[in-house]
Amino acid sequence: MQLSGLATALRTFWRRMFDLQHMQLWARLLLRPFSFVSFDMSYFSINRHWSDQFLPEIKSIIGSHILQTAPDSMDHLQATDLLMLDAKDMRIAARVRRHGYADRYPHQFTIRAKLPTGAETELSKIVNGHGDWMFYGHACPGGQRITSWWLLDLRAFRAALIRHRTTGANLHMGDKRNADGTCFKWFDIRSFPPEPPLVVAQKLVTS
Numbered sequence: 001m002q003l004s005g006l007a008t009a010l011r012t013f014w015r016r017m018f019d020l021q022h023m024q025l026w027a028r029l030l031l032r033p034f035s036f037v038s039f040d041m042s043y044f045s046i047n048r049h050w051s052d053q054f055l056p057e058i059k060s061i062i063g064s065h066i067l068q069t070a071p072d073s074m075d076h077l078q079a080t081d082l083l084m085l086d087a088k089d090m091r092i093a094a095r096v097r098r099h100g101y102a103d104r105y106p107h108q109f110t111i112r113a114k115l116p117t118g119a120e121t122e123l124s125k126i127v128n129g130h131g132d133w134m135f136y137g138h139a140c141p142g143g144q145r146i147t148s149w150w151l152l153d154l155r156a157f158r159a160a161l162i163r164h165r166t167t168g169a170n171l172h173m174g175d176k177r178n179a180d181g182t183c184f185k186w187f188d189i190r191s192f193p194p195e196p197p198l199v200v201a202q203k204l205v206t207s
Contacts, residue, residue, distance in 0.1 A: 050143075054096050057146055058135050062092060065151060065201050093122065093134040093154070102138035102148045106204075107190050109136045109150065110176065114183035123185055126154055127161065133200060147205045150189070156196040169193060 095110075113123040125131065134157075137149035163169040172188035192198040 051094070051096050053144075054137065054139070054146055055094070058094050058096075058137070061146075061149065061203075062133075062135060062151065066090070090132045091130065093126070093131045094137075095134065096137045096139055096146060099139050099141045099143060102205075105186070107188050108186045109134075109152070109189060110184040110186045112182065113175070113185040114181075116181035127158065129158070148203060150202045151200040152198055153196065153200050156192070156198045159196055160192050160198065163193065 097110075111123045111126065112121045115121055126134075131154045134152045134154055135149060136152060137146040139145070140147045160169065160171060164171040170191060172191035174186050176184045176186055178184070189198065
């Protein structure tokens with residue numbers, strides 16, 4: 001009787017499991033984690049496609065700060081016209097913000113600090129030692145070129161974060177959360193110490 005009752009209970013359980021309504025419920029529960037991945041990848045693809053249009057301009061700007069004119073002796077003897085400044089295997093992050101943010105937050109730069117998927121973010125990678133410089137720019141009203149920009153030394157950035165935690169140096173920073181669940185950490189560039197210098201180069205245009 002006990003075995004018969006168990007078999008009946010199991011048949012009832014499986015019928016319910018494969019009932020259309022229950023299958024839909026299970027599908028929603030199982031696919032819920034992947035919905036964040038899909039949304040985040042779509043959001044990433046749209047923004048990556050928009051920001052990639054600026055890469056040629058960014059390369060041109062950064063190139064002028066990595067290259068210097070070679071001395072005459074190298075030009076005459078080694079067929080060398082340009083030298084790279086400490087740029088062997090240099091890693092450079094690039095971020096361009098849409099028009100309007102430069103006027104609203106003229107002294108801020110932001111770094112992505114959290115994703116809905118839990119994937120590692122730019123801030124985590126930079127804190128862990130990746131990246132040498134970061135190009136941070138603002139697009140013009142038409143969104144076709146860059147107007148204002150900073151070229152930041154990430155080694156100086158990491159040094160400032162260490163001093164902020166260990167010596168109480170007062171870096172002005174905060175958190176910003178977007179509607180899609182993405183979080184950014186913002187930093188006020190004026191609060192960084194003069195040494196080592198954070199800003200390698202800059203071009204600031206005010207409206």
